Amino acid sequence: MIDIEKVDEIIDKWGCDPDFVIEMFQDVQDHFRYIPRKALERIADRTGKPRGKLFHIVTFYKAFSLEPRGEKEIQVCMGTACYVRGAPDVLAAMERELGIKSGKTTADGKFTLSEVRCLGACGMAPVVTVDGRVYGRVGSSDIPGIIREMRRPQ
Ligand code: FES
Structure with a gap:
């Protein structure tokens, strides 16, 4: 309600x-x-x-969602520069770590994971953002640490 x-x-x-x-x-x-x-x-x-x-x-409008969004928005760039530098592996690691598919929100309502096209930081590819905070040159092995950091109370 x-x-x-x-x-x-x-x-x-x-x-x-x-x-x-x-x-x-x-x-x-x-x-x-x-x-x-x-x-x-x-x-x-x-x-x-x-x-x-x-x-x-x-x-x-992409800014609107008919499904509840998580407290934090995680975006994995799948633009060309990121893609060729391993973004699909980063996305797969993110899905594994969060236990959800891209486009979905975790059951605890903490995270929504989505794919985006070029975040304008191609020099740092592959790029991930969490609530607008940019992580560059991300490898799949970095994902557990990033999520752990995000789960920590602010
Ligand atoms: S392609 Fe990912 S930031 Fe440009």
């Missing part, structure tokens, strides 16, 4: 204006770390935008 009052608060913040549904979704995504179906329906009902149209928006 989601906090629908929070969703209403976000809708009100944007004046219930159908021209600001993307901004509403951004706030919903920031708060819940995904777009719950109930939130989408609420935004549709209150702004008068058709649900189908909103669903299309949410699936179109």
